[in-house]
Amino acid sequence: MKTWRKIASLILATAMVFAMTACTKDQGNQASSDSASGKYEIALITDVGTIDDKSFNQGAWEGVVAYAEENKLTYKYYKPSEKSDDAYLTSIDLAVKAGAKIIVCPGYLFEKPVYNAQDKYPDIKFIILDGYPHTGDYTPVVKENTLSIFYTEQEAGFLAGYAAVKDGYTKMGFMGGIAVPAVIRFGFGYVQGADYAAKELGLADGSVEIKYTYVGNFDATPENMAKAASWYNEGTEVIFACGGAVGNSVMKAAETAKTKVIGVDVDQSSESQTVITSSMKNLTKSVYDALTEYYGGKFRGGEILYLDAGVGGVQLPMESSKFEKFTQKDYDTIYNKIINKEIKILGDQDAADASKLETTKVVVDLID
Template identity: 30%
Template sequence: MKKTASLMLMLVLSISLVLSACGVDKKNNNGGSQGGSEPEVVSDESGKDFKIGMVTDVGGVNDRSFNQSAWEALQRLSKETSAETKFLESKGEADMEPNLNNFVREGYSLTWGIGFLFTDAILKVANENPDAKLAVIDAVVDAPNVASVTFAEHEGSFLVGVVAGLMSESKKIGFVGGMEIPVIKRFEAGFVAGVKAANPDANVKVVYTGTFDKPDQGKSAAATLYNDGYDIVFHAAGGTGNGVFNEAIERKKNGEKVWVIGVDKDQSLEFGDEVTLTSMMKGVDAAVHKISKDLIDGNWTSGTQELGLKDDAVGLPETSKKNVPEDVLKKVDEFKAKIISGEIVVPGE
């Protein structure tokens, strides 16, 4: 019996040593495990004493767009610095303030609100917690403990508008927006201006679904546009825009020649270049990573940063070359140079 007990004890100790050697990565979580991903060696441990939280808007963390880009940036930061990162999803606007407060109460080093809809919630939480640090994307919050990041979406949207204006065979181009808020209106205004600059005879039809988290409504809006002969649709609708892609994919399978212009990130990587003409990329990931890393490095500052074409914060991805002809891309570069120089001022509303 003593021999058997000794063997069992040795076995338990051996298993414990193996599990310890494997090392589960707890630094990068969303309230659960990342599931199936292999642990990666971190670059350093400069962020080991930092906790950075992120609250999504109603589109959710897997919107394949805006929120996902921000979360991917924090995941990368966690791997690079050992900082602890976590997100909370907002199912509605009523969840935003409680979710922000959740991170503040837990003593997080920095709490992000992703999207214009956080404007009021961030301001309230910041004023009530002056020692907390917060940051927000697509909104300007005037508080000494808030870093605000906005983008010149209208400038990047102008460029994809140029692509659509030059490549539409029907000269009928659609725009599907989510909620009709200032940031989405900037997408619309820039896009329409770009289409008209490249092709004054083109017609642009604008549709708003009123939501960022309903792919079925995006699909329905796209179906109506494609049925009416609109062959290129640009969406700025978050998760709702996934439905635009779903409709285009179905039609492509049936032999129809329709295109989608993606938003916020290179959506050809998600939906394929068979339907993605190009995307209006927005450096949400770069901004979230930079400001969060600045905090770890001791360089964090409050205030507002606006990022545009001159900062390479908006524009087209390299994958555009797959579907956009060289002469069209050359025209895009010409317009880009004129916008940066100030020769062209893109309307923002």
């Protein structure tokens, strides 16, 4: 995993260079490799953000850049004109017209667009992250030209909650975006990890407090910042900001309050000095590996994969984390326990809400 963290850092620098020197065409803000023919065989469609969003799009894009640069392949990303199924399909159409052989679609917003595109373009391969194609009824319809990838967010959240308590935090917060399954899993894992660490430390029952909410969006807003500020003013020491741009609001509040934040999806340590660690999905590695399989003639079309700690699918970025007590040895020990299934971590289908996780050391305060 250390190797991948180093690679990710190099890729970030590369991606930013391409972003600054991008060609502006059909939809604007499109970074690409040089292509004399105007054809780009690896494509990525962003959801509602850009490839330098320090979150889901960027993590996936870095995987594209890494593989394409290493193998001297052309690549390009497309930013839809709006948040709609039609706009996503239009971007897919543009990518296909520009020569795409394989298209990466990061996020559950692509579930219905990819459902349609996989039939419209049977010779094109699709990789969808955090979602699977369906018509709207959530019945998976994953064709042979589509690979669906999910992550065990409950494990990533567990690592973050465990590390925070081991580092001495007992007044904590979870501020999720929209209560979609992935966000719920992050939150459930966070609560369980905190409880597990508190038990190991011999803390009293109820000694760890976690304020818990879903703000209902994935945006940086004054309202989200105000909510985070109020939590910090009430004594919360660290908030797990699990909602895309919601994290920017939480970080600003933490900078004012001189408190701490846990980032999500990718390593967000460069975003603010308040970020002590990030609960990561290894997006870069998963996209890189899927492209490797495709070009190696082993594309796992028709499958739904769940990438867990056992395959390096989730992690904390220990090299950039700002822990004072929690060590690499501590991390390796708990990570191996998760790999070996020595710990049962509940997911989004295992409890009605975070307060029903039957923790003993952690008290969850659900906040509307």
